[in-house]
Amino acid sequence: MSVTILDGKQLAKTIKxxxxxxxxxxxxxxxxxxxxxxxxxxxxxxxxxxxxxKVRSCEQVGFKSTLIRHDASISEAHLxxxxxxxxxxPDIDGFIVQxxxxxxxxEQKITLAIDYKKDVDGFHPMNFGxxxxxxxxxxxxxxxxxxxxxxxxxxxxxxxxxxxxxRSNIVGTPISILLSRKAKVGNxxxxxxxxxxxxLAEEVKRADIIIAAIGIADFIKADMVKEGAVxxxxxxxxxxxxxxxxxxxxxGDVDFERVATKCSFITPVPGGVGPMTVISLLMNxxxxxxxxxxxx
Ligand code: GUN
Numbered sequence: 366m367s368v369t370i371l372d373g374k375q376l377a378k379t380i381k382x383x384x385x386x387x388x389x390x391x392x393x394x395x396x397x398x399x400x401x402x403x404x405x406x407x408x409x410x411x412x413x414x415x416x417x418x419k420v421r422s423c424e425q426v427g428f429k430s431t432l433i434r435h436d437a438s439i440s441e442a443h444l445x446x447x448x449x450x451x452x453x454x455p456d457i458d459g460f461i462v463q464x465x466x467x468x469x470x471x472e473q474k475i476t477l478a479i480d481y482k483k484d485v486d487g488f489h490p491m492n493f494g495x496x497x498x499x500x501x502x503x504x505x506x507x508x509x510x511x512x513x514x515x516x517x518x519x520x521x522x523x524x525x526x527x528x529x530x531x532r533s534n535i536v537g538t539p540i541s542i543l544l545s546r547k548a549k550v551g552n553x554x555x556x557x558x559x560x561x562x563x564x565l566a567e568e569v570k571r572a573d574i575i576i577a578a579i580g581i582a583d584f585i586k587a588d589m590v591k592e593g594a595v596x597x598x599x600x601x602x603x604x605x606x607x608x609x610x611x612x613x614x615x616x617g618d619v620d621f622e623r624v625a626t627k628c629s630f631i632t633p634v635p636g637g638v639g640p641m642t643v644i645s646l647l648m649n650x651x652x653x654x655x656x657x658x659x660x661x
Contacts, residue, residue: 368625369518371597371632373510376517377640381426384647388427391654399654400429401485401646402451402460406444406470407437411603412463419461422643428650431457437467444470445478452480459485459503459653461646464535482659485649488535497542501658503649508540510641511576511597512550513648520574520595520630523552528569530585530618531578532559536599540576565589577618587623596624596631599638 388398401423405416416432423430433447444462451460460483466472481491487503495502504512515522527544531537537557544553558568569575569589577585578599590596600618617634625631632638652658 373640374636384426401650402431404433404462441470448478459650461486506642506645507536509645525573527553527574528556528572529576536578582616583620585619
């Protein structure tokens with residue numbers, strides 16, 4: 366069986382150039398550029414990389430971006446004030462508060478404080494609820510990126526059995542809902558597996574489409590994968606590797622080398638789902654600027 370590597374990096378480039386054209390078009394008709402703000406608290410190394418990528422990607426497509434940084438000692442009240450200011454700032458179309466937040470800050474409280482009309486992360490319960498009901502909403506970045514990848518590579522989903530491994534609020538649970546919807550990319554029969562699932566390997570082996578969102582390097586082994594399956598790897602795990610300059614390498618949740626020999630499509634890590642999540646954020650910000658989801 367020959368395998369196709371789902372090249373998220375290349376696809377992200379293609380979509381970025383489409384967005385760039387659209388932004389240029391907006392500017393020619395006198396509209397201002399879409400404007401995304403990102404709030405980064407503390408100095409978590411992975412968060413710094415993610416936020417830097419988001420801001421850089423905004424610049425590449427002609428968006429305006431604002432980065433608001435504070436050290437980890439910021440009080441919850443102060444952060445709530447920053448959120449309030451962003452909610453009320455008419456120059457900002459959408460914004461994100463990068464997670465995780467320091468332990469003394471209640472993430473749920475911060476998420477609820479964000480105006481759902483500017484919640485381009487799609488984390489607010491209003492957007493999550495609308496998504497679950499099939500109403501227009503901002504879709505969370507990773508699930509939205511996966512949908513775009515399946516669509517652009519013309520991977521059939523209707524009637525397929527999809528097994529999602531991992532039930533997080535930002536990946537596993539929303540992608541399980543989205544893939545079961547009656548939609549162009551959807552109509553799957555979905556199993557949502559998690560740490561309490563019995564006979565996990567057998568469940569995964571039944572899948573036509575596997576979404577691995579566990580957060581454990583090389584968790585999905587070749588003997589858990591059906592011949593010809595589509596494998597989407599959401600994991601970005603830092604694994605110690607003293608021989609490289611950084612001291613670590615990035616590994617997905619899938620044992621790529623061995624699984625790739627038996628599946629039909631697979632995403633690499635890095636360069637698979639990761640770049641697509643940034644694209645989703647750009648697309649949501651564009652929708653926010655055009656008031657596509659919420660009219661006023
Ligand atoms: N932390 C990990 N992924 C995300 C994301 O998509 N958005 C935000 N705000 N924080 C994250």
